[in-house]
Amino acid sequence: MKNAPTALSADPADPEDFDVSAQGLDRGQRARMIRQTRTTLGLSQAEFATRFRVPVGTLRDWEQARATAPDFAVAYVRVIGRHPDIVARAVA
Secondary structure, eight states: OTTOOSEEOOOTTOTTOOOEEHHHHHHHHHHHHHHHHHHHTTOOHHHHHHHHTOOHHHHHHHHTTSSOOOHHHHHHHHHHHHOHHHHHHHHO
């Protein structure tokens, strides 16, 4: 990303806010995209994991930004978002 922030400083007016690194921002954006894709398809985490052969614990970690989804996983979820039935048939 061009001109991506290197960090996001905490809001001094919010005592519960905290600084976030560029890596943390990236992890959060990936988490949001994965969660939005799953919810747009109307699937629970367990249903999505089963249908698309992703370990449910891994999916949870990605969605909750406890782990950064690798580039290949982000690409896979984007394809799922565009062609869920084709992907489900391909991995069945």
